[in-house]
Amino acid sequence: MTAVTRFQRLLVGIYPPSFRHRYGEELASLVEDNGSNWRDIVDLALGVCRAWMAPVFEGNPVAQRRSRLQATTITVLAAWCASLLAAAGFTKAVDDPPLRALHGAAGTAYDVGTVVVECTAAVVLLTGFAFWLVVTIPAFRARRRAVLAPALAPAVFVGAWLGVTGLVALFVHHNVPRAGIALTWPHGVVVLAVFLAWMAVTVVCVAGCAAGAVLALRRSQLGVTGLAASTVVAAGAAAAITAQALSSAVCLITLVRTAGIDGRDAVISAGSVALFVGATSVAAVSATRGLGALRSGPPAP
């Protein structure tokens, strides 16, 4: 198998699940019939983007509406997870340790963003727990391992993250003085490596929690009524992510204009704002489509 063929198969594999379920085999067959060529790779890549931007759902109108609501819930959940990572990066850049210039307009914007992050996290986690019970209890009664395994995965990831974070905290307590540490070999570099490894574990755990929740939701075949409720929460989360993106952007712009942030922190916080903006765009588009399906769709069966 050539590298081009492998790449073509990879592209077919990253189409939206609903598209892959309906057309995946045919698409893979057509790609094989066409043979390996770079023109098809470009066409497939554009097709993947179009399919994610404007997904088409199969089945009757009720099934299409259900798929739309499920897609909105899953997409906004993924965007919210990305926004959590962006919030962590932004906080690290401007508030760990706190910048001297983090007051006035910059401080207010940062505080607003922090409150929004915390309130949204509380609402999403409480709602997520309620949905977790709705999905898990029937699956437990019916012994549906296909649902139970991904539903329990977030607990495993959170446990692993808490364990790793505890070990890292112990390491920092014994190896890093309060005044901070210089990046010198070997002590400073080891501390940096531990911090980067902890960040990587955090990213993996957040992605694992999201993937488990998404798989459990998809396999549980939740009804339109439940998905309608999750879509409303998702729309609120999308609005909150937008507020976070705006507040972090205002904070960063104010800090840069007052020269209150150095180059490294500016790069980290700009990357975080870019991640916020990406998450906001995806979440807002998906939430708008989900709310549209709620308003215009047929009544729930």
Add this chain to the structure above:
Amino acid sequence: MPRVADDPKWTDPGLLVLGSLAEGPKHGYAMVQDVEESTGVRLGPGTLYGAIARLEARGLIEALDGGDSRRRPYRLTARGVEVLEGQLAGMQRFAGLGRRRLARLTPAFGGTP
């Protein structure tokens, strides 16, 4: 027939697919070959299945049951025939109008009226 905003335009791969299926049911690879032979346009796999998905969601084409799931044939629905006829009629009117206007314009540039 009322026009729908997202009806396939004449430049749209969707119209090429509808035109190909007007000959009879075809699977994806056969559509690609037919469109390329008849129009010179080569539809890539992503473009083709994006068009098929949109047309099927709008009820303009439908998959035929049975056979190889990797080479599932599609055919036009009654609504698809209606939309294709409407598009072709519009194109024919536009082509006729354009030709008549060009015929009046061409002498001004020294051509044959």
